[in-house]
Amino acid sequence: xxxxxxxxxxxxxxxxxxxxxxxxxxxxxxxxxxxxxxxxxxxxxxxxxxxxxxxxxxxxxxxxxxxxxxxxxxxxxxxxxxxxxxxxxxxxxxxxxxxxxxxxxxxxxxxxxxxxxxxxxxxxxxxxxxxxxxxxxxxxxxxxxxxxxxxxxxxxxxxxxxxxxxxxxxxxxxxxxxxxxxxxxxxxxxxxxxxxxxxxxxxxxxxxxxxxxxxxxxxxxxxxxxxxxxxxxxxxxxxxxxxxxxxxxxxxxxxxxxxx
Numbered sequence: 001x002x003x004x005x006x007x008x009x010x011x012x013x014x015x016x017x018x019x020x021x022x023x024x025x026x027x028x029x030x031x032x033x034x035x036x037x038x039x040x041x042x043x044x045x046x047x048x049x050x051x052x053x054x055x056x057x058x059x060x061x062x063x064x065x066x067x068x069x070x071x072x073x074x075x076x077x078x079x080x081x082x083x084x085x086x087x088x089x090x091x092x093x094x095x096x097x098x099x100x101x102x103x104x105x106x107x108x109x110x111x112x113x114x115x116x117x118x119x120x121x122x123x124x125x126x127x128x129x130x131x132x133x134x135x136x137x138x139x140x141x142x143x144x145x146x147x148x149x150x151x152x153x154x155x156x157x158x159x160x161x162x163x164x165x166x167x168x169x170x171x172x173x174x175x176x177x178x179x180x181x182x183x184x185x186x187x188x189x190x191x192x193x194x195x196x197x198x199x200x201x202x203x204x205x206x207x208x209x210x211x212x213x214x215x216x217x218x219x220x221x222x223x224x225x226x227x228x229x230x231x232x233x234x235x236x237x238x239x240x241x242x243x244x245x246x247x248x249x250x251x252x253x254x255x256x257x258x259x260x
Contacts, residue, residue: 001068002048003041007033011074012257013098014040015065017083017240018107018181019126019172021047024082026164027246028253035254039077041068043085045177056180057188058084058108062091069097078201078257082240083107083213084181086205087191090226093203094194100257104206104249105239108191109218109225118213119186121152126182130173140166155210155238164243193225203229204256208237208244230256 004022006029014032016024022040025032032038044064045051052060065088069075078099081089086106093101110118129149132139139145143158146165150157157165172178203226207219223229232252237244241252 001041001044001064003039006030006038006040007036009036010258011077012036012038012253013074013077013079014038015079015081015085015088016040016043016046017085018122018185019046019175019178020082020168021171023047023164023167023171024240025242026167027161028242028250031246031250032253035258036078039074041065043088043177045181046175047171051177056177057184058087058091058181058191059189061088061181062095065092066095066097080104080253080257081106082242084185090191090203090222093199093201094192094226096200098201100202100204102204102206102253102256103222103229104241105208105211105214106191106205106222107185107214109214109221111218111221114215114218115186119182122182122213125149125152126172126178129169133173136169136173137166140169152212153239153243155208155236155244160243191225194228196227199226199228202256204232204252205229206232206234206241206249206252208234208239208241210237211239213239232256 014025021042042049076099079089080102082104086103087108089101092098140162147157234241242249
């Protein structure tokens with residue numbers, strides 16, 4: 001599994017969302033690395049990491065991460081996840097593989113029509129983006145097209161760095177595991193919870209008030225499954241608080257992991 005390391009201090013693992021890469025964390029990685037040694041991975045089938053052999057699912061990703069932690073002697077590391085990665089760190093916390101955890105807008109807590117909206121919107125978007133692949137540099141460069149393509153993910157897509165958008169859109173269309181994982185998120189196993197008192201380390205779930213992928217009512221469901229968790233609202237953020245409110249995201253991450 002490909003990863004980058006940056007900074008010094010107590011190690012902190014970063015796990016990106018569906019289709020992304022370690023570069024998805026670029027708005028916050030330098031700020032985090034001023035106080036922690038940051039280890040940002042490319043999940044299997046993303047970035048520079050080849051896809052899994054065999055089943056591609058949330059369970060298989062969790063198994064791969066457990067193996068990665070063991071091989072690199074990182075068991076019990078503090079961790080932050082975003083979207084798919086946020087669901088993944090919840091599962092790893094449930095298994096007892098991590099230390100303190102911050103889960104930013106985790107997927108998997110949708111119900112009924114929300115599930116269909118999630119799946120169909122991302123299914124349609126990725127196919128359109130693949131058809132426009134030669135024009136991705138142009139899309140990333142201009143405010144109007146950045147806003148059009150990323151309005152579901154960000155509350156302020158026009159303010160995002162063109163380089164961040166370029167890297168993210170390229171990662172989406174290049175990921176060989178995007179379709180299989182999207183299907184598994186829609187039709188696969190539901191996320192299991194952790195009974196009250198079963199988590200040995202702090203768990204914080206962060207949620208953007210303007211999330212158009214994982215609607216805000218899903219935060220209550222996440223807390224029902226993980227009753228030991230603390231909920232933090234990012235008032236002016238969409239699906240990616242580390243994009244829309246990077247300074248607050250850095251503070252929330254450091255405050256809720258450094259004390260563990």
